[in-house]
Amino acid sequence: MEKKTPDSHVIVVTSGKGGVGKTTAVANLATGLAKLGYSVVVMDLDIGLKKLDLILGLENRVIYDIVQVADGECTLKQALVKDKRFPALYMLPAAQTRNKDDITTEQVKTICEELKQDFDFIFVDCPAGIEQGFRNSIAAANKAIVVTNPEVSAVRDADRIIGMLESCDFKDIKLLINRLRPEMVRSGDMLSIEDLMEHLCIDLLGVVPEDRNVVISTNRGEPIILDEHSSASKAFNNIVQRLLGNDVELMTLEEDSFWRKLKRNLGFKN
Amino acid sequence: MFDFLKKIFAAEDTSSRDKANDRLRLVLTHDRIGASSELMETLQKEIVALIASHVEIEGTPEVHFITEGRRTALDISIPLKGR
Ligand SMILES: Nc1ncnc2c1ncn2[C@@H]1O[C@H](COP(=O)(O)OP(=O)(O)O)[C@@H](O)[C@H]1O
Ligand SMILES: [Mg+2]
Numbered sequence: 209m210e211k212k213t214p215d216s217h218v219i220v221v222t223s224g225k226g227g228v229g230k231t232t233a234v235a236n237l238a239t240g241l242a243k244l245g246y247s248v249v250v251m252d253l254d255i256g257l258k259k260l261d262l263i264l265g266l267e268n269r270v271i272y273d274i275v276q277v278a279d280g281e282c283t284l285k286q287a288l289v290k291d292k293r294f295p296a297l298y299m300l301p302a303a304q305t306r307n308k309d310d311i312t313t314e315q316v317k318t319i320c321e322e323l324k325q326d327f328d329f330i331f332v333d334c335p336a337g338i339e340q341g342f343r344n345s346i347a348a349a350n351k352a353i354v355v356t357n358p359e360v361s362a363v364r365d366a367d368r369i370i371g372m373l374e375s376c377d378f379k380d381i382k383l384l385i386n387r388l389r390p391e392m393v394r395s396g397d398m399l400s401i402e403d404l405m406e407h408l409c410i411d412l413l414g415v416v417p418e419d420r421n422v423v424i425s426t427n428r429g430e431p432i433i434l435d436e437h438s439s440a441s442k443a444f445n446n447i448v449q450r451l452l453g454n455d456v457e458l459m460t461l462e463e464d465s466f467w468r469k470l471k472r473n474l475g476f477k478n
Numbered sequence: 479m480f481d482f483l484k485k486i487f488a489a490e491d492t493s494s495r496d497k498a499n500d501r502l503r504l505v506l507t508h509d510r511i512g513a514s515s516e517l518m519e520t521l522q523k524e525i526v527a528l529i530a531s532h533v534e535i536e537g538t539p540e541v542h543f544i545t546e547g548r549r550t551a552l553d554i555s556i557p558l559k560g561r
Contacts, residue, residue: 360498360505367506370548396493399502403495407502409547 212246216324217451219331220349221384222373224365226336228357229386232422233444234333235263236433240448242297243433246328249288251319252302253345254335255310265429266291266299273303278315284322298327308341320348329451338372346373351380353413357387358399363407370410382413384447389418401458414447415458416440507543511550518543525554534559 221230221237234250242248252260255275261267272287277300284300291297300319303310323330334345346352352373356366366383373381385404392398401415419440425432433444442459449456508514522541529535536559544553 360502363502364505364509367509371510374548393495396495399495399498403499403502407499407506 210247211326211328213328216327217329217351218320218324218349219329219351219353219451220334220345221331221353221355222334222342222345222369223355223362224336224338224369225356225362228355228362229384229416230355231259231263231333232426232432233353233355233384233386233416234331235260236431236440236444237448237451238297238329238331239264239291239294239431240433240444241329241451242291242294244448244452245296247296247298247326248329248331249298249300249323249327250331250333251300251323252333253308253311253316253341254333255302255306255308255341256304257335258302258304260299260333261289261301262429263426264291264299264431266301267429270301273301273306274319275303275306275310277319278311284319302333308335308339308344311344313344313347316344317348338368342369342372346376346378349378351382352378353382353384354408354410355384355386356404356408358385358389358393358404360399363399363404367408370408382411383408384413385415387418388415412458413450414443416443416447503545507545507550510545510548511543521552526556529556536560 221234223230231254238248238250250260250264251274252258253274254260261270266289269289271289272282274287276282277284277287288298288300291299300323320330330348332345332349335341354366354369354373356362370381383404385401388401389398393400401412405412417439419432419438421435421438422432422440425435425438432438432440433448435441439459446456446459518541522539525541526535526539529539535556537557539556540554542553544551
């Protein structure tokens with residue numbers, strides 16, 4: 209594979225809380241960048257509970273894992289799984305039957321250094337929690353994406369994680385709000401984008417709406433970003449652009465319901 | 479049915495979003511400095527006692543946390559008695 213850029217972005221995707229959409233974000237942003245021809249590798253550090261292979265639909269192609277690379281049982285190249293759809297997308301699988309502390313921070317750094325020679329973007333899929341797995345995940349990263357949901361407990365965990373990243377001298381920390389439901393925000397039953405920004409006080413990278421197509425695409429092992437009609441796909445594509453340094457406006461998340469359209473057409477203001 | 483009517487006629491309930499924001503404001507302040515509301519009370523008492531041992535206080539002293547961005551500060555207001 210050919211690198212497009214001299215520098216490599218090593219991006220850790222983290223959250224504190226589990227189930228907020230870290231793995232979904234990693235799979236989609238990596239796919240989106242690979243589709244544009246960047247060489248991308250996703251590194252699964254959720255050792256013992258891996259899921260990234262399933263979301264990318266690569267579960268049947270895994271032979272070696274990252275712990276075996278660290279232990280010298282295979283080479284890094286042997287462990288990398290190539291995505292057939294995109295020649296520039298690779299995955300470094302987690303081990304399913306090992307523990308988070310079966311790999312050290314130093315080993316992760318060494319592997320990352322080697323990956324930097326070949327890849328423009330290295331995504332690290334971080335496990336939930338703030339223990340060894342988290343420390344390993346941030347060890348080699350130079351950017352962090354904190355994923356959260358518009359929900360009290362997820363925001364609290366995100367705040368904790370941001371505090372920890374800041375105390376590790378992380379300069380580039382961005383927020384990704386996932387599973388927003390605009391109709392619930394409007395009816396006063398969900399925290400809004402502005403609310404989350406006010407509480408967490410970090411730059412916003414993007415907002416991904418709740419989208420049932422995410423579940424469908426996960427069933428199929430095809431990242432949602434490939435389904436261009438879905439709203440989650442549009443949101444992820446926008447985030448891909450922002451990662452490349454392009455200014456893209458937040459998309460409007462107001463779903464255009466029949467009634468709203470009718471009201472507008474009849475000349476009512478919303 | 480009764481619940482339903484109560485809902486309709488209830489005077490402007492605070493939305494669950496407002497409630498979530500209030501709870502978050504409190505919990506994040508405490509998380510960030512690693513302090514509970516108990517510590518807040520202890521702080522208030524001790525600060526006021528210290529000041530009172532040197533000068534006379536008049537009125538009700540107030541001690542609050544204020545947040546600016548991701549930083550937290552103690553905001554202390556203690557009215558003193560004039561001569
Ligand atoms: N925007 C979304 N809309 C609907 N479902 C989502 C969305 N993002 C994630 N999910 C679902 O939430 C679950 C948890 O997502 P996952 O990415 O595995 O979280 P994490 O890696 O943070 O534990 C998955 O079942 C996924 O399909
Ligand atoms: Mg995950």
